Amino acid sequence: MDKTINQKAWFLVLPVFLVVAFSAVLPLMTVVNYSMQDTFGNNQFFWNGVGWFKELLDPSTDLGGRFLASLGRNLFFSAVILAIEVPLGIIVALSMPREGWSVAACLVILALPLLIPWNVVGTIWQIFGRPDIGLLGYVLNHLGFNYNYVSNEVDAWVTVIVMDVWHWTSLVALLCYAGLKSIPDAYYQAAQIDGASRWAVFKAIQLPKMNRVLLIAVLLRFMDSFMIYTEPFVVTGGGPGNSTTFVSIELVKIALGQFDLGKAAALSLVYNLIILIVCWVFYTVMTNAGTERKAVAQGEPAAEPKAAAAPRPAGVLKPKEGVA
Amino acid sequence: MARIDLVDLAQSYNGNDAPLESFALKPVTMTWRQGGAYALLGPSGCGKTTLLNLISGIVTPSRGQILFDGKDITPLSTQKRNIAQVFQFPVIYDTMTVGENLAFPLKNRGIAKAEVDARVKQIAGLLDLTPYLNRKATRLTADAKQKISLGRGLVRSDVAAVLFDEPLTVIDPELKWQLRSKLKALHRELDLTMIYVTHDQTEALTFADTVVVMHDGRVVQSGTPAELFDKPAHTFVGYFIGSPGMNIVPAEVSGHEARIDGHVIGLHRNYGVLPKAAKIEIGVRPEFVDVAPPASGLLSATIERIDDLGRIQFARVRVGNTKLAARVPPGFSVSGDTAGLVFNPAYVHVYADSHLVEGVA
Numbered sequence: 001m002d003k004t005i006n007q008k009a010w011f012l013v014l015p016v017f018l019v020v021a022f023s024a025v026l027p028l029m030t031v032v033n034y035s036m037q038d039t040f041g042n043n044q045f046f047w048n049g050v051g052w053f054k055e056l057l058d059p060s061t062d063l064g065g066r067f068l069a070s071l072g073r074n075l076f077f078s079a080v081i082l083a084i085e086v087p088l089g090i091i092v093a094l095s096m097p098r099e100g101w102s103v104a105a106c107l108v109i110l111a112l113p114l115l116i117p118w119n120v121v122g123t124i125w126q127i128f129g130r131p132d133i134g135l136l137g138y139v140l141n142h143l144g145f146n147y148n149y150v151s152n153e154v155d156a157w158v159t160v161i162v163m164d165v166w167h168w169t170s171l172v173a174l175l176c177y178a179g180l181k182s183i184p185d186a187y188y189q190a191a192q193i194d195g196a197s198r199w200a201v202f203k204a205i206q207l208p209k210m211n212r213v214l215l216i217a218v219l220l221r222f223m224d225s226f227m228i229y230t231e232p233f234v235v236t237g238g239g240p241g242n243s244t245t246f247v248s249i250e251l252v253k254i255a256l257g258q259f260d261l262g263k264a265a266a267l268s269l270v271y272n273l274i275i276l277i278v279c280w281v282f283y284t285v286m287t288n289a290g291t292e293r294k295a296v297a298q299g300e301p302a303a304e305p306k307a308a309a310a311p312r313p314a315g316v317l318k319p320k321e322g323v324a
Numbered sequence: 325m326a327r328i329d330l331v332d333l334a335q336s337y338n339g340n341d342a343p344l345e346s347f348a349l350k351p352v353t354m355t356w357r358q359g360g361a362y363a364l365l366g367p368s369g370c371g372k373t374t375l376l377n378l379i380s381g382i383v384t385p386s387r388g389q390i391l392f393d394g395k396d397i398t399p400l401s402t403q404k405r406n407i408a409q410v411f412q413f414p415v416i417y418d419t420m421t422v423g424e425n426l427a428f429p430l431k432n433r434g435i436a437k438a439e440v441d442a443r444v445k446q447i448a449g450l451l452d453l454t455p456y457l458n459r460k461a462t463r464l465t466a467d468a469k470q471k472i473s474l475g476r477g478l479v480r481s482d483v484a485a486v487l488f489d490e491p492l493t494v495i496d497p498e499l500k501w502q503l504r505s506k507l508k509a510l511h512r513e514l515d516l517t518m519i520y521v522t523h524d525q526t527e528a529l530t531f532a533d534t535v536v537v538m539h540d541g542r543v544v545q546s547g548t549p550a551e552l553f554d555k556p557a558h559t560f561v562g563y564f565i566g567s568p569g570m571n572i573v574p575a576e577v578s579g580h581e582a583r584i585d586g587h588v589i590g591l592h593r594n595y596g597v598l599p600k601a602a603k604i605e606i607g608v609r610p611e612f613v614d615v616a617p618p619a620s621g622l623l624s625a626t627i628e629r630i631d632d633l634g635r636i637q638f639a640r641v642r643v644g645n646t647k648l649a650a651r652v653p654p655g656f657s658v659s660g661d662t663a664g665l666v667f668n669p670a671y672v673h674v675y676a677d678s679h680l681v682e683g684v685a
Contacts, residue, residue: 186412186413189377189380189402189409189411192382192401192402192403193380193382193403193408193409193429193477194428194429195403197432200428204417204419204420205417208417208419209418
């Protein structure tokens with residue numbers, strides 16, 4: 001059989017090629033190009049090979065020190081907000097009503113923080129926490145706590161973390177709520193009959209059934225918190241000192257503040273790579289968990305020849321046609 | 325293990341003040357004896373699952389009481405009632421092995437580990453689950469999962485009754501037989517009260533020694549399969565049980581006679597004079613009506629078709645506007661489509677407003 005050869009098809013694909021080239025490939029290649037060079041302004045570039053990358057991963061240099069320190073802060077930040085938001089989200093989801101008008105009310109209230117633009121969230125907390133005019137800052141200071149996120153590192157961290165929890169716990173809660181809603185009533189009834197305590201119900205039914213949505217929630221929250229920029233930038237500007245300077249803030253400082261395009265390009269490539277790797281790990285873990293279950297389910301009928309092949313109880317229990 | 329008494333038990337999902345007609349379960353008073361195998365039979369939405377959930381305590385009754393061995397347990401929660409229930413869809417705890425699933429109800433009640441292990445072993449043996457005890461429960465087939473659900477009910481030695489809510493719905497027909505006979509065997513072995521909800525008459529009649537037929541929130545009859553078949557207390561029972569169902573024909577009844585379209589059919593009992601206002605019908609199972617060649621003494625009917633069920637043939641006939649089914653005796657043949665109907669008077673029942681009227685012998 002002859003294949004129909006029609007080269008005109010290339011013209012149909014061409015627009016996609018162009019769009020992808022201009023929107024993704026070219027900018028990315030520009031960054032790769034920059035990362036290998038140094039510039040002193042005036043659009044003059046000098047070849048630097050992998051020099052920036054070496055420097056980036058060497059803590060003894062200025063660039064490496066800044067990058068690794070901010071990376072450490074970022075990882076710590078992600079770990080802390082995951083440790084708070086995931087359990088808190090589960091608790092919120094568990095305590096939400098399951099039916100009635102209050103469900104809609106809860107959903108709207110929960111969704112509100114998610115609808116606020118990020119820099120507005122930052123502004124809200126920036127003002128909220130100010131010791132002179134902010135409700136939170138003023139009250140705390142009035143109560144005798146020496147709270148000031150501009151001068152105290154711990155206060156700055158607490159403010160940024162609480163802000164993130166305020167902003168994003170809703171997302172975890174909503175995802176968990178969706179997972180909880182999909183559990184059939186029969187499970188709860190069976191657990192009641194089995195005499196399960198509230199904790200046993202959570203451990204045996206709710207948590208396993210929320211497994212999937214929790215993985216998604218953790219993935220989303222990790223990615224978002226790892227890329228966080230706007231909110232801490234608006235609230236603390238990365239300070240006091242460098243104490244709340246995350247990788248993205250450092251990147252912007254280098255790229256736009258110092259106009260060190262080479263260093264910034266190298267940093268953003270590594271930053272990008274880290275996020276890609278984490279994504280890939282999560283994706284693999286999630287899909288593997290799925291396929292494992294599937295493979296086992298398919299293997300099952302063969303594993304149970306005994307039950308299927310057992311001789312039928314002959315005649316004894318057959319319905320009497322006259323009766324039935 | 326216990327005798328279960330229902331006293332004037334009723335359930336409304338629209339509040340207690342709703343009109344009685346809207347109740348999901350109209351007031352019922354009945355006794356389930358210890359060790360009985362009961363089936364609750366009725367079409368979807370007739371209130372059978374409601375009744376079951378009332379007994380297990382998942383639903384709190386709007387009215388009435390439930391007594392276990394004479395003790396009022398109406399206000400007790402499900403956990404405290406010692407009831408086991410198996411649901412339509414198998415409920416298993418995904419993260420646990422089969423053995424842990426079976427042990428779960430005992431662990432929750434704080435029973436010593438040695439005793440738990442012994443019980444789990446025994447029940448797994450009864451249900452042929454022993455080879456799977458250490459496997460994850462998620463990895464099993466639907467019927468094995470349903471056996472685990474059942475096992476979790478049986479594993480407690482103190483259960484007052486085991487309730488089944490259409491437990492074989494998701495099981496392959498081939499395996500339904502096995503599981504049902506397993507249930508029968510377990511019932512004999514463990515001397516448990518079992519209540520089995522189903523809308524499948526075959527399942528009900530083969531499982532139970534007492535079948536409780538429900539219709540529109542009411543218990544219309546409770547009796548052995550033979551009683552339900554021979555003497556339905558309600559036209560619904562006659563129609564619902566048996567295949568094809570009972571013939572229900574409007575008639576005029578007085579004394580020993582019933583009249584259909586002016587034709588007289590003899591009755592075994594004397595019904596005196598029935599109230600004029602009631603809707604009077606006679607009911608007779610197709611098995612007790614034979615078609616015969618038309619003759620002057622017989623009610624004549626038009627044959628519409630003949631269904632061959634293998635061992636037995638039924639003729640679908642029409643008398644006036646009423647459709648009936650009648651047995652085709654071996655060797656029957658008739659030219660044309662008109663036949664006579666021969667009734668067996670011993671099995672012709674009289675119903676007033678759908679309820680059986682007891683005649684005088």
